[in-house]
Amino acid sequence: MHLVAPSLPWADVWGQPAAVAQLQRAAADPAHLSHAWLITGPPGSGRSTLAAAFAAALIAEPDDLAAMRQVLAGTHPDLTTLRTEGVIISIKDARALVERAYFSPSLGRYRVVVVEDADRMVERTSNVLLKALEEPPERTVWVLCAPSEADLLPTIRSRVRTLRLREPEIDDVAGLIVQRTGVDPQVAEQSARHAQRHIGMAQRLATDPASRERRASTLRAVLGVHGVNAAVEVAAHIVSLATEDAKALTAERDQYERESLLATLGVASGAAVPPALRSQLSALEDEQKRRATRSLRDGIDRVLTDLESLYRDVLMLQYGRGADLINRELTAELDVLARDWTPARTLTVLDRISATRENLEQNAAPTLALESLLITVASGRTP
CATH class of the missing domain: 3.40.50.300 (P-loop containing nucleotide triphosphate hydrolases)
Known part of the structure; x- marks a missing residue:
């Protein structure tokens, strides 16, 4: 054969x-x-x-x-x-x-x-x-x-x-990122670990210092949530960052698509769009809005994935398995949390993260959904 x-x-x-x-x-x-x-x-x-x-x-x-x-x-x-x-x-x-x-x-x-x-x-x-x-x-x-x-x-x-499909090992993903991009092996390993073996996200983290910094600052901000006011502020901050990221990913493409469509329709740059052609432009704008909504949802979902990894690490420490942490750079902070919280409270937060993801899939308002989640983080109880 x-x-x-x-x-x-x-x-x-x-x-x-x-x-x-x-x-x-x-x-x-x-x-x-x-x-x-x-x-x-x-x-x-x-x-x-x-x-x-x-x-x-x-x-x-x-x-x-x-x-x-x-x-x-x-x-x-x-x-x-x-x-x-x-x-x-x-x-x-x-x-x-x-x-x-x-x-x-x-x-x-x-x-x-x-x-x-x-x-x-x-x-x-x-x-x-x-x-x-x-x-x-x-x-x-x-x-x-x-x-x-x-x-x-x-x-x-x-x-x-x-x-x-099989899930690749962290070392394998890191090796692939080094091969593709030539980044420092330590950065590649950290990125593969933080991305939880997601090859595309690992490559983005490895090659974009701003993305690495956003992830680190978001996790530290969530670790600092101890009351309702902080929960509201951090939720708004997360949505703001995700919105900016979504705009950065879609703005250039949106402009290119608009210019290409107008050129195809014979409309000169800067000229008014004739009424007979406005429906086609509106259809494109509607599609771009749907794409922007998905991009924002995907960005918030990535934050939720990072938070899952954070509290998964806390649970691992609580059960004496600290050798396999995703967020090793935060070990000191996670050790404190593992001592202060009970495993039941950690599981409550993990359950709430899953519920938040489901709520967002059902078109819940992102800011309100994250506020509810972070209030659970602060109190250990579901609102």
Whole structure:
């Protein structure tokens, strides 16, 4: 049996040799190929990268490197990728995806439909995919990506073949960051540890001193919360930092998209937009607002992940397992907290962090949700 060479399309897949081997077999031999796959793994484990490599191996002939590169670039006509930059995947987008799934491959061996962040589908959106998964079109392969099987409906899970990715070791992530960026190995190790093995976040921390400083100052501010007033101030500060970060990540892209759209519509720079064209500009602005909302939510979620690591460390110290701390730089402060608090109080805070994350997913106001969390931190009781 001929397997695709490790160089392409798998060159960017890192740390998942078992998964690569399984997908290579599936791409090379129809006997090992399922019509629908679910790739699961923690954030930063490389789900999307692996899905793209699998799509390239399915669509292109084993020796057609040009077609593989086209798939990996996301421009091949037989690849359809759905990713959302909003809070959820819309039912409209899901219907359009299913419609495209019924097209026959135009150039490649298969048509591949990749759904990134499949966990962002609400129930009625998931139901749109069911028929396509139950009665798959010939030579169409679905690849869904999500953190875990539990993030999808049972009806979806029963119709896909699950491939679970392994979580890389901290030293492996640090080594990869050094290889990619040339940063100091100690900075890479600290970043990999603080990012909890999330490769993308580790690379950002390693290469952006401002990000490292924001993380450190946020954790120290939370450790200093001892009353309601401090809880309110720190919650506002966290939301402010996350908002600024979100704007920094989206502002340049928003401006480029606006200018490109106006140029396409034939509107000169600085000229008034004709009434007949304003609906198209409004549609773009609405999409950008949804993207900004998701970016803010993702930023706050990263803060919650950091706080989980903080109080997880406290719990580890309380149970005498201080050799495996994520936030080693705060050991002195965490030791004090571990002595002053009971394990029950630490667990209450960890439970509240999980509840805060769920509340934000249900569109709770970020500042109010964080205030409630930090009041629990200060008092040890849920408001």
